[in-house]
Structures are given as C-alpha cells and as structure tokens.
Amino acid sequence: MPSDPLEAYEDLQDVFSKDVKGEANQNLIGEVYRASCQFLAKADSQPLKSLVSGKEYIAFKFGKRLSRAVNKQLFAAEPKEWGVFCKAIASKREPGMESERITRIIYSVAASFFCFIDLTKDGDQKTPGTFFEYLIGHLFAWRLDVNPKTRLPVLNLDMEATLPTDFVFDLGPNRAKFHLPIKVSTRERVIQVWAHQRVLDGVYGTGRFLGTPVILTETKTDKKKREVIEICLPDQWRIYQMHIAQLKRITTSTCRLPTRGSMTFSLR
Structure with a gap:
C-alpha cells in the first residue's frame, strides 16, 4: 500500500490503459486519494477571498508553497468514503x-491529489x-461497462490511417457513441474540444458521436x-458551438454519466 501519492499514481499509470473500466484502476485511484489525504494532513489550510458568488475557497500551504483553490463546501479528506462509493456502484x-x-x-x-502536486512540484x-x-x-467506462478508444480508423483511399481522439465510448451497433474530452480547466486549449x-x-x-466534455473548474487563483x-467565457463557447461543431452537453458544475439512471455529481 503506497504511502507516497506519486508512487500510487505511477502504479495507476502502469495499469490504467490495460483495462480502463477495471477494478484495479478503481483501487489505485483510492490509494492515490488515501496517500494524498495523509500528506495534506501535514499541511496548513488557509481561507481565500472568494469573488465567486455563493462559494468559499481554501488553499493548502506547505512550507512556502500554496496550492490551488479548493471549494470548501465540496472538499472532505475522508478516504473511506471512496470505498463506500465503490461498493455503491459495484452493480454498475x-x-x-x-x-x-x-x-x-x-x-x-481529484482536489486532494492536485493539491499534493501543487505543494511538491x-x-x-x-x-x-x-x-x-x-x-x-x-x-x-465502469458505468457504461465498455472500455474507451483513443484512436479511430479513418477512411482513406490511399492508405490506412487512424485519428487520435479524446476518450470515445462505442456502445455497439445502433447505440450511442460518446466523445468525452476531459479537462481540469477551459484554460487548457478548450477550442480543441470543438x-x-x-x-x-x-x-x-x-x-x-455525442460530444460531452467534462471540465472540473472555471476558477482561477491569484496567489499573491x-x-x-471565475473565468468562464460562455459567449466564446457559443461562437465555437455555432461555427465549429455542436457539442451535446458541456459539463462544468455537474457531471452526468450518459445513461438512464446515471450518477450525477457536482465538480465545481
């Protein structure tokens, strides 16, 4: 059982793509969470001034380093909760x-590991x-019971070619196909999604393919x-939506797994 979050993360890296929906990944994500919480227990938490209506934020401080903002209402360093959650979704x-x-x-x-990285790298x-x-x-992948692809074949008369993509979930003939871009923030070249x-x-x-991007946060921290x-640019998104491509749904504050009876959880 790794005590270093980075070691647990590297173990996850080694096995993740072998079976994205596999239980091994679920267990290793839990190990990353547990080790990150242990590290953050040694750090101080400090309140931040929130200019986002209705939300409170804190940051963790370790030595001279300060982490990114963490939503105070959503964050709980309780690794056992991951185990409870995994049992709850075991039936898919x-x-x-x-x-x-x-x-x-x-x-x-997510936030616990992000803060660990902020404070150590x-x-x-x-x-x-x-x-x-x-x-x-x-x-x-766990909920849909299908592993995603990250490359798709492209029809080309002269040669065989494949297209690199974000996660794509193909549920089979005559069923939905999902294009799932995943980003921590839209500052990460969000136009690539469209x-x-x-x-x-x-x-x-x-x-x-139904485009359903998941974006963790639309905030920015001024550490000084x-x-x-808040940094959301909805007008810019509308332009992309009108003139580049149509996305089915853009998820920033709520993540909904795209099936009937799906799980819903807030992410901002």
Missing part, C-alpha cells in the same frame, strides 16, 4: 447515495490533468492577492 447501476455525497467524494479525490500541470482523465475516464468534434463529424457524420475569480 444507479448508486443508492445522495448526489451531494457523490459530489464531495469525486471532487475530493513546480509548475506541473500535466500530472493533475492526466489523473483527472484517469478518474473520470474510469468512472464512465475541433476534435468537427473532425469526428466530418469523418463519421454529424451526430454519430489570495483571491479566487
């Missing part, structure tokens, strides 16, 4: 848990982003002023 049906509780669990798993944006992809990708959808529409036909601001 709607869990018998309140959506607010699921909210806190999923948010806390300089300028590492890739590792938190990849972990969030693992977390959300696994939950979708660009990938445009390519999928062009190759396979409009509407064949200790302030948190």
